[in-house]
Amino acid sequence: MITPEQIRAKSLRKYTSFLQTLVRNETFDRIVITGDKSYTKSSLQEFEREIRSILSQSKDKNGYGYSLDFQKVKTKYLGTQDLPTAIYFDTEIDFLKYLNKEKEVKVFEQNIRKIIDELPELKEWIIQYPSKIIANEDKWEDLIKVCQYFLKNPIPRLYLRELPIKVHTKFIEQNQGILKELLDLIISDNVNKEEKQFEKRFNLKYSEPQVRFKILDQEISKSYFQGLNDIAIPVGQFESLNLPIKRVLVVENKTTLYTTLTLPKMTKTIAIFGSGYSINNLKNAKWLSDIELLYWGDIDAQGFEILSQFRSYFNQTRSILMDRETFDKFFEYDAGTVSYVTADSFLNEQERELYDLLKTNNWRLEQEKIPLEYVRSFFDKLE
Incomplete structure (x- = not known):
């Protein structure tokens, strides 16, 4: 029988695909967690303890979380018992409250709307890498400013700290990893793809050795x-x-x-x-x-x-x-x-x-x- 820890782990693995549905603006569809319908242990006391453990985190117990469908199954050692045969989240709230992701998803939705409005060419990248939106959730306003500048000025020929962008002087230096991914997409025709150094790759001046x-x-x-x-x-x-x-x-x-x-x-x-x-x-x-x-x-x-x-x-x-x-x-x-x-x-x-x-x-x-x-x-x- 599946354990509560396994239910949580499988639910977390469904989280990325859930975020992708938000980017695509799709309606919520029931999220099903596959479980084990067999039971081979011989202790009735242990069986009852495992059932209580699963029920303790269910929607019936807490008002949110996963729902359970039971079915009478004949077990090898305990005879006929009610086993959970279906585990699912019926609503978005059930799913997010269970994972404690409500606040994170609210910020995620705000950010993807902002990014897609300003830089629609990044929509497919967001669908592919929704976790990167979350990893940089407090930076998107400034990341968008940098991207918009490079869209208008794909060959700046300036030093990083000379760029007339209203962000912190060290912002670009400190966020080169994510900016490289974004700029590679939005100004791809002006990227020196063979260069790994950020300044050389994006036509900036740099301090030469x-x-x-x-x-x-x-x-x-x-x-x-x-x-x-x-x-x-x-x-x-x-x-x-x-x-x-x-x-x-x-x-x-x-x-x-x-x-x-x-x-x-x-x-x-x-x-x-x-x-x-x-x-x-x-x-x-x-x-x-x-x-x-x-x-x-x-x-x-x-x-x-x-x-x-x-x-x-x-x-x-x-x-x-x-x-x-x-x-x-x-x-x-x-x-x-x-x-x-x-x-x-x-x-x-x-x-x-x-x-x-x-x-x-x-x-x-x-x-x-x-x-x-x-x-x-x-x-x-x-x-």
């Missing part, structure tokens, strides 16, 4: 940057950089970036601070495809994973000072950070062998632990 680099050629420093040699610019500007460069050295750590200024003179060369996995900021700098690229990272699992990532963007990348000879010469048995990824797709045979060794043993030799004299000697030969 910066690329920091050092000019290692004094002539380039004087001619293009008035003698400055330590520079940081937005990614977009870096992507369009036009300098007489033949070589780029990418270093993983900031400390090593400072070291590059003490290296032997390197003509037509700059050093870029890769900043670990932020190396992906460089992937759209197409001009890097046509020059010599050197990558110098820590000799640990992550260092080779970042190298592999960078080489996936620019396959001519050559690793430097990340070889077995350098590792054996200066390794001090420092522990690394455990890696759970597999990223050797763009490593050559020697790099892959060292990567496997480092990953297996969780070893690390940081860039800054390689003596400067050794580094200088390497770059002397490089030029």
Whole structure:
């Protein structure tokens, strides 16, 4: 026999379809809860207790809730007994009071009327996701304002907080998840669907990450940057950089970036601070495809994973000072950070062998632990 807990659980599962009928403006139809018409327990006392429990939450007992139809059924152990064969809600009030959803549904109906009046194109989305109306029940006035603005201005080219919408300054930032769903529907022709970042997806300005680099050629420093040699610019500007460069050295750590200024003179060369996995900021700098690229990272699992990532963007990348000879010469048995990824797709045979060794043993030799004299000697030969 079905229990009161099972009746409630099944009733809650009917709630979404009930909300959908409200959006479609359909009349209420009896909601039926399926039950078990058999009874196999042998204790009459237990049977009577279960019947009382079911009746305690019924409409007959409380004036609202589910109604019960009984039928005489012959049981295996208790003979013929009256068992509930039909469980149903006859009215909307019975159903909502039982679930304690009256107030929630009242707000839901107010919101869907408001949304459909202002943005009728969202009606099918509401039918599909009525729970999202409830999850954002106190935000719909402002969500509608944002949607209406984008309908009129699908390509704003403004920063989020510049948008002339009368909502809290942080409202859009704090509600990007639901707004993404809505805007994807109502301005679909103007959405950059391949972009995940909210600002890029919806044609907004955004604060770009910066690329920091050092000019290692004094002539380039004087001619293009008035003698400055330590520079940081937005990614977009870096992507369009036009300098007489033949070589780029990418270093993983900031400390090593400072070291590059003490290296032997390197003509037509700059050093870029890769900043670990932020190396992906460089992937759209197409001009890097046509020059010599050197990558110098820590000799640990992550260092080779970042190298592999960078080489996936620019396959001519050559690793430097990340070889077995350098590792054996200066390794001090420092522990690394455990890696759970597999990223050797763009490593050559020697790099892959060292990567496997480092990953297996969780070893690390940081860039800054390689003596400067050794580094200088390497770059002397490089030029």
